Amino acid sequence: MALTDFLDLTLAVPDPAELEAFWNRRGLATTAPGQLGTAERPAQLLLREGSYRHVNSFTIACETEADLVAIKARLHRLGLEADLGEGELRVVDPIFGHTVVVTVGAAAPLLPQAPRELNAPGILGRPNRRSEAGIRSFEPRPRRVGHVVLGSTDPKASVNFYVNGLGFRISDTLPEAGATFMRCSTDHHNLLVLPAPVPCMNHYALEMDDIDGIGLRGFDVVHERPDASVYGVGRHIVGSNVFWYLLDPAGGMFELFTDMDQITNDDLWDNELRRDDWDPFAIATYESGNSKMDFFLPSDIEAIAAGREAAGL
Numbered sequence: 001m002a003l004t005d006f007l008d009l010t011l012a013v014p015d016p017a018e019l020e021a022f023w024n025r026r027g028l029a030t031t032a033p034g035q036l037g038t039a040e041r042p043a044q045l046l047l048r049e050g051s052y053r054h055v056n057s058f059t060i061a062c063e064t065e066a067d068l069v070a071i072k073a074r075l076h077r078l079g080l081e082a083d084l085g086e087g088e089l090r091v092v093d094p095i096f097g098h099t100v101v102v103t104v105g106a107a108a109p110l111l112p113q114a115p116r117e118l119n120a121p122g123i124l125g126r127p128n129r130r131s132e133a134g135i136r137s138f139e140p141r142p143r144r145v146g147h148v149v150l151g152s153t154d155p156k157a158s159v160n161f162y163v164n165g166l167g168f169r170i171s172d173t174l175p176e177a178g179a180t181f182m183r184c185s186t187d188h189h190n191l192l193v194l195p196a197p198v199p200c201m202n203h204y205a206l207e208m209d210d211i212d213g214i215g216l217r218g219f220d221v222v223h224e225r226p227d228a229s230v231y232g233v234g235r236h237i238v239g240s241n242v243f244w245y246l247l248d249p250a251g252g253m254f255e256l257f258t259d260m261d262q263i264t265n266d267d268l269w270d271n272e273l274r275r276d277d278w279d280p281f282a283i284a285t286y287e288s289g290n291s292k293m294d295f296f297l298p299s300d301i302e303a304i305a306a307g308r309e310a311a312g313l
């Protein structure tokens with residue numbers, strides 16, 4: 001595919017220092033002023049000061065300069081002008097107002113975690129030793145920012161921009177819910193667009209190595225702030241990822257996830273979900289949580305609407 005990776009996400013929040021410290025405590029390092037990441041991928045989550053909470057920009061990667069030229073031409077046909085220069089294309093999202101950057105390159109490879117020793121029926125994987133997760137002899141950290149989910153006032157126009165303009169591929173759709181899952185890498189989704197009354201970020205998502213990473217880090221958040229858990233732990237139907245959704249101190253929802261479907265061959269991916277026997281609005285095969293309303297719409301949506309209006313959007 002022409003697009004290869006989701007590289008970074010820049011969030012604007014009123015107090016970026018508070019959010020930076022929050023992620024420092026969760027295992028993301030400050031690698032430059034306003035920039036969080038890991039040794040493998042130093043620039044993943046970038047923070048800017050803004051009068052209200054919103055996506056400032058995100059960066060995706062493509063294979064060649066020719067891809068950038070093709071993207072610019074496609075955007076032009078949609079009536080949108082992109083800036084192209086020095087191996088980089090920049091375009092403003094027509095619904096949200098954030099900038100999408102496309103750059104030639106690929107994300108740095110991730111070293112696989114050494115397999116954890118697990119006991120299972122018929123398998124003595126860890127004889128005479130306690131679980132590392134049980135005694136917390138390691139500190140799990142997010143490996144990468146994997147996706148962002150946007151609530152759009154015009155989901156069709158948003159999908160048109162990202163698919164027919166930028167070249168995202170559709171992995172799954174839930175027509176009854178107005179949801180489109182799109183990817184710019186092998187991840188089942190790097191971008192999900194949902195309907196919303198005001199253009200807003202629904203959540204951003206960081207990949208952990210496994211469910212113990214989700215549990216340990218998620219409960220760190222809950223121990224600091226007991227009402228931070230929004231939804232989870234569970235496993236999604238679409239994308240298959242194990243998830244836990246929590247709130248960051250800026251009021252933004254984030255997801256810790258693991259084990260998402262990977263699509264390496266469009267011909268082999270069955271994008272026709274067998275949905276005869278389940279509710280199209282069901283989003284998990286198993287779940288816990290008590291606040292699905294916050295899952296679908298941020299509780300600070302009025303502040304976001306006011307912020308957008310003040311910004312002339």
Ligand SMILES: [Fe+2]
Binds near residue numbers: 147149203204255
């Ligand atoms: Fe997600």
